[in-house]
Amino acid sequence: MGAMQRTAVEEEGQTMAEYGLILAGIAVVVMATVFLLGGAINTTFTDILNQF
Incomplete structure (x- = not known):
């Protein structure tokens, strides 16, 4: 495999790793938000359902 091909493969792997870290x-962040606001969201939905 040539040096150019190896560089392209290495950069592609690096990009996938970066996307994995971002994800x-x-x-x-989503889990922390749900954990912190979960009680408030549950209370809001319960209040809405109790109005019916």
């Missing part, structure tokens, strides 16, 4: 970071 993991977003998942952590």
Whole structure:
């Protein structure tokens, strides 16, 4: 495999790893938000359902 091809493959792998880290970071933020606001969201939906 030539040097140019190896560089392209290495950069593609690096890009995939970076996307994986970004996705993991977003998942952590979403989970933290749900954990912190879960009670408030549950209360809001319960109040809405009790009005019917």
